[in-house]
Amino acid sequence: MPPVKGYKIGLLDEISVTVFREPDLSVEETVVNISGKVSLPLLGEITAYGFTTEELASEIRTRLNSRFLRDAQVSVSVIDPKSYTFTVEGEVKKPGTYSIPGRVTLLQAVAIGEGVTDKARLSEVVVFRTIDGKRYAARFDLREIRSARAEDPQLTAGDLVVVNYSAAVQIYRDILTALPGAAGLFLAIQQSN
Template sequence: MTGSLNLPLAGRVFVRGLTVEQATATLASVYAQYLRRPTVTISLLQRRPIQIGVAGEVRSPGTYTVPINAETSQLPRVTQMLETAGGITQIADLRQVQIRRPQPTGGEQVINVNLWELLQTGNLAFDATLRDGDTIFVPETSVNLAEAPLLNNTSFSGDVNLPVNVSIVGEIYRPGTYTVTGSPARATEAGLPGQNQSLSSVGGPPTVTRAIQVAGGIKPLANIRQVQVKRLTRSAQEQVFEVDLWALLQDGDARQDAVLQSGDTIVIPAVSALDPATASQLGSASFAPDEIQVNVVGEVIQPGVVQLSPNTPLNQAILAAGGFDNRRARKGNVQLIRLNVDGTVSRQEIDVDFTEGLSDANNPALRDSDVIIVSPTGWSTFSDTVSDVVQPLENIFSIFTLPFRFLRLF
């Protein structure tokens, strides 16, 4: 396929890339050298399909065979082929799209196309027409959260609402690999995957917060200001960008809730400490669990595991366990046992004050798996010790008095 015609007198005439009208004019010009007022008529019986290659930051790169309408002879445009290839990825550089076009004499011509201008102006001149044998190459660029919403809503971005497989690690209750959908999910108990909700707002793309919900929610010391998303490009290079979920909570900046792609890894770092106000806001976030489990043991009415809202103050946990056993509990202070992020265990003596609000000193916010120990008073401990000593003696005395009890029966 050389794109030429071998004709009497005229010999080889190149018509590749010409429309029927342009080819007719070309042949008429050639035959005018041999004939007076030549009449040339060209009829296209059947337009053969053309092959277009698509590479780079598209979802399904490869070679595509495109049928051409013989009546209109309309060739495909760049955006049509990007849509055929599944759409662009979120790190596609639309400002530097290339068309690589082979030349009859060898080599190739590189044509730069700025599709970003097409999106901004709607000027079809930026959506170039393709030819048989062309290859579209979409280079990569860094993620731009400000431009991402527009990229995700173009006709050639593909379906961003499809489920994706991502990994999530760090300050999350259930790190691992998950399939994330666009359906809203709320983590119920800390560490349990969130369940899809039957809401009118079901739908939308899989985002960072939805991945966190599916993975059981954030831990209390999660640093949501510097959440990292690691993403592989088509050239196997890793890109890392940060999202600030605190800006999402405080300012409603929805751009921070980045849309995910299959293969992404989300990393949630930790902070050393949180002030009570920040902790309270995090506990009410949609990507925090609804409940945590705290174990209250010792001298309370109903010792055991209690279900609480995240960042519930310590005194409320004691009340949830029925309150102090007034006869036996040492009410002045309790012990708080906590497993830290680094794997160590801390023990803190807390002076309980039921009238105090959230306070790191006397009424700290609780975390999942905390243990509260309510010790007995000194008198209760003494009574228990005496009971332990006397009980065996009572058992022995009961053995000696058994015959006399038997004789009384007669």
């Protein structure tokens, strides 16, 4: 599965680096190590974690041009994304943004956030997702998922999971009201400028 546009390179992701007309400087496959770095010819270890492919290509180009080449043309691709970043907020014990190797389901994401608080409304869980530059939202009921009456959806990189809602965040209330009772149906969100 190729990563979405704007994907930030994560730990254990497999990437390729192509330096055009310089096959000895290109790397067909390299894995981002636990320190967030990759090893490249001439440059040694360079940080890849947290960069988009365009940002990393620019960094490599700058380093090559400053010491070794005149006008390096560099391309970076993610071959196999292993790390996914997602955010859990609302009525969870430890809200935050998490980056983990591998894929994660909605229940696993809530567990990584150390579970729900006593105030959480398990029927009011919304996953926000960006697809082709548009924001979508889907409503889920954790009780139904836990009892195996509903599927535990797989999250994608960059998803935002909101468990219940803060009184201060009116947009979430509006979206929750607009979402149909059918769980797991992603609908586009109208964004006002």
